[in-house]
Amino acid sequence: xxxSGASQPTPPGKSQNIDPILRNALRYTISAKEYQxxxxxxxxxxxxxxxxxxxxxxxxAIVKGPDDYNVAAFRAALRLGVVTFSGLKAWEVxxxxxxxxxxxxxxxxxxxxFRSPNVRLSSSLALILLFHRLLRRFxxxxxxxxxxxxxxxxxxxxxxxxxxLTSRLAPAIGSSLAGFFLAVYPGDQLRVTIAIxxxxxxxxxxxxxxxxxxxxxxxxxxxxxxxxxPVACGQLLHAFAFDRDCFPSGLGDHILKNSPEYIQKxxxxxxxxxxxPGKFDIVDNLAEISRQRWPPFVSPILFPNAETxxxxxxxxxxxxxxxxxAIKSLSCALLHPHDPSCLRTYVQYWIQxxxxxxxFFTLFFTAMSITKYKAFLSSPITSLNxxxxxxxxxxxxxxxxxxxxxxxxCLFQNILPRTFLSTQRWxxxxxxxxxxxxxxxxxxxSNFLYTAxxxxxxxxxxxxxxxxxxxxxxxxxxxxxxxxATVNALYEVSPRAVNSGVARKGLGVLRGExxxxxxxxxxxRKGKEGADEE
Numbered sequence: 046x047x048x049s050g051a052s053q054p055t056p057p058g059k060s061q062n063i064d065p066i067l068r069n070a071l072r073y074t075i076s077a078k079e080y081q082x083x084x085x086x087x088x089x090x091x092x093x094x095x096x097x098x099x100x101x102x103x104x105x106a107i108v109k110g111p112d113d114y115n116v117a118a119f120r121a122a123l124r125l126g127v128v129t130f131s132g133l134k135a136w137e138v139x140x141x142x143x144x145x146x147x148x149x150x151x152x153x154x155x156x157x158x159f160r161s162p163n164v165r166l167s168s169s170l171a172l173i174l175l176f177h178r179l180l181r182r183f184x185x186x187x188x189x190x191x192x193x194x195x196x197x198x199x200x201x202x203x204x205x206x207x208x209x210l211t212s213r214l215a216p217a218i219g220s221s222l223a224g225f226f227l228a229v230y231p232g233d234q235l236r237v238t239i240a241i242x243x244x245x246x247x248x249x250x251x252x253x254x255x256x257x258x259x260x261x262x263x264x265x266x267x268x269x270x271x272x273x274x275p276v277a278c279g280q281l282l283h284a285f286a287f288d289r290d291c292f293p294s295g296l297g298d299h300i301l302k303n304s305p306e307y308i309q310k311x312x313x314x315x316x317x318x319x320x321x322p323g324k325f326d327i328v329d330n331l332a333e334i335s336r337q338r339w340p341p342f343v344s345p346i347l348f349p350n351a352e353t354x355x356x357x358x359x360x361x362x363x364x365x366x367x368x369x370x371a372i373k374s375l376s377c378a379l380l381h382p383h384d385p386s387c388l389r390t391y392v393q394y395w396i397q398x399x400x401x402x403x404x405f406f407t408l409f410f411t412a413m414s415i416t417k418y419k420a421f422l423s424s425p426i427t428s429l430n431x432x433x434x435x436x437x438x439x440x441x442x443x444x445x446x447x448x449x450x451x452x453x454x455c456l457f458q459n460i461l462p463r464t465f466l467s468t469q470r471w472x473x474x475x476x477x478x479x480x481x482x483x484x485x486x487x488x489x490x491s492n493f494l495y496t497a498x499x500x501x502x503x504x505x506x507x508x509x510x511x512x513x514x515x516x517x518x519x520x521x522x523x524x525x526x527x528x529x530a531t532v533n534a535l536y537e538v539s540p541r542a543v544n545s546g547v548a549r550k551g552l553g554v555l556r557g558e559x560x561x562x563x564x565x566x567x568x569x570r571k572g573k574e575g576a577d578e579e
Contacts, residue, residue, distance in 0.1 A: 068107055072116050073123065077105040118178040118557060126171030133163040165230045172226035178557040181220035188215055217537040220556070221530035228522045240521040240528070241498050246548070247531040249494060254535050254542035270493045271486040275479035277493075277500035282450055282475030284503045286332040287468070289325070291506035293499050300447055301325070305397040306390050307380045307451040309364050321363050327379065330361045331454070334376050338467045339458060342378040344370040374458045380451060387455035394448045403440040410436055438484050445481035453477050540564040 075083070081101040099107070158164055190196055191211050200207040209215060230236055255261065261268075284292045285300070301308055301324040311321040322330065334340065343353040345366045354362060354375075361379055368382035381390040414421070414432055421428040453474030461470065482493060509516045517523070535542045536552050540563040543549045553561040 071104070071107060073119055076117065076120065077101070080104050114182060114557070115179065118175055121178070121554070121557075122171040122175035125174050126167040129170055130163055130167035133166065137163070162231065162233075166235070169226055169229040172229060173223050174555060176223035176226060177220045177555050180223055181216050181556055184210070184216040184219035188212075214534045214537060217533035218530045221526055221533050224526035224529045225522060227525050228519055232519070232521065237502060237521045238498070240525040241501055243525055243528040243532065245494050245498050245501070247528040247535070249490075250532060250535045250542045250544070253544050254539050257539060257542060267483070267486070269486050270490045271482040273493045273497045274482035275476040277496045278446065278450075278479030279472040279475035280500045280504055281496070282478070283469075283471040284507055286328060286335070286471050288503075288507045288510060289328075291503050291510060293503065296499065297325075300450070301328075303398055303402060303443075303447055304394075304451060306394040309379075309382065315363075319363065320360070322360050326360060327364075330358055330379065331376060332471075333357055334379070335468050335471065339463045340375050341463075342368065342372050342375045344368065344372070346370050374455075376454055376458060380454065387452070387459070390455070391448060391452045394451070395444065398448065399440060399444045402444050403436065406436045406439045406443075410439075435488070439489075442481045442485045442489070445484075446478040449478040449481065450474055536563070540567060 081104075084101050084104075188211050191199060191207055196207075200211075227236060227239065281292065281296070285297060289297065308324050308327060315321060337355060337357075340355065342365070343351055345351075345353045347370050354365065358375075364382055365375065365378045368378040369385045371385035372378045372382070377385075377387060381387070384390050384393075410432060414428075417428070453470075457466075457470045457474070466473065482489060485492065508514045532543070532552070533556075536549070540549060543552065543564075546562055546564075549562045549564055550560050553559055553563065
């Protein structure tokens with residue numbers, strides 16, 4: 046009896062002898078199930094370590110408390126904060142010590158721990174996760190208590206409040222109040238980006254839900270998310286010319302890097318002491334040309350003594366002075382000074398730009414398709430055809446969009462009067478370039494929404510800059526909360542409206558349900574119910 050009793054786990058009463066601080070530290074660090082797996086696969090295999098570790102059954106008795114849900118929520122939030130902080134710190138080390146080698150390092154002022162952006166971002170995400178779970182449980186309990194027989198008197202006295210709190214959406218919307226903890230992170234571009242991202246995802250899921258209800262049953266085959274691109278590209282191109290401080294810098298560098306024939310590079314034999322306009326200087330001068338209503342080109346070769354350039358455009362003289370005398374427009378002299386034909390320049394752009402962009406997408410999509418090697422092994426011909434089609438579509442889309450943005454300047458010079466829509470034609474040019482998205486209409490929704498997010502961010506900044514509207518203090522946090530509530534409500538009503546398995550599982554973690562896909566669970570449940578009825 047004594048030997049068998051010695052092998053039994055320590056009774057719960059004996060766990061009270063353990064220091065309360067140690068007991069709580071264990072509870073909030075690792076769960077009983079996780080400790081059991083750790084003990085089974087790691088600790089028990091080292092005899093020296095095994096002697097000094099607690100048996101899983103005794104650990105279970107030690108950490109067992111009255112409310113394991115709150116402990117699990119805190120544990121998940123703590124881990125998210127630690128992982129986020131570690132990732133940010135690792136990226137900071139990589140970017141400052143490895144990627145910035147050979148460049149002059151800027152001395153950054155020291156900040157306290159609580160003012161560190163890494164700490165505040167990690168704390169913000171951890172608090173959102175923690176309070177989202179706690180608030181969801183709080184509203185679920187209120188709903189259950191009000192729907193019980195004991196809540197009849199309250200429902201009679203407060204019918205409106207009762208209808209709100211007993212609604213199916215009450216826990217989903219109430220838990221979204223945790224989004225206000227985004228304000229813990231200081232307001233900068235990252236916070237705005239997060240808010241806009243959640244907003245566009247909420248709109249996407251809302252569209253999916255309406256489509257599921259049959260509102261777009263008879264939509265034409267050409268209708269789709271690609272229609273966002275003309276408007277988004279129009280706004281972005283206009284901001285690129287007139288409000289570059291409100292334009293994503295990375296996109297501007299990408300456009301100018303893939304604009305041969307239109308952006309004139311400094312000749313190799315050009316004197317090093319002489320000034321040559323840079324890439325962004327060329328764009329700035331094009332914007333000034335449009336403000337001056339597209340003046341004609343006066344060739345210095347034909348009229349050497351005449352004033353050939355307006356005073357505010359003298360910086361482009363190194364490009365326009367040797368331009369072909371047959372060119373009629375100053376913008377054409379700046380974009381393609383050596384060829385008077387706009388159409389030939391556009392064709393030459395395709396000859397130079399398309400192969401370069403196609404090579405990039407070939408490498409990119411080939412690397413991305415490595416994870417789908419099983420499909421390639423099962424049907425290699427079909428997989429190669431699909432890969433080639435995707436590379437071709439994206440290469441045509443990007444090359445066409447960039448080339449049309451520049452080519453539209455020449456097009457409008459030939460078909461429109463100089464004074465007609467002098468600055469607004471930048472938007473029209475971007476609109477035309479966005480029509481190339483039709484080629485990628487079946488599989489480019491993520492790219493279209495990404496462009497839309499950049500356009501929304503740029504448009505808001507342009508509006509604040511030009512005083513079309515006033516900025517709202519912590520408006521990005523309010524937008525984040527409303528968008529999160531919309532996503533939660535749609536996920537509660539129709540999990541399939543969230544058309545991403547990773548997003549559905551992420552919402553499951555946020556709700557405290559674990560890495561679970563509710564759409565799959567509900568489908569399997571309905572399948573079992575149908576089988577039982579048969």
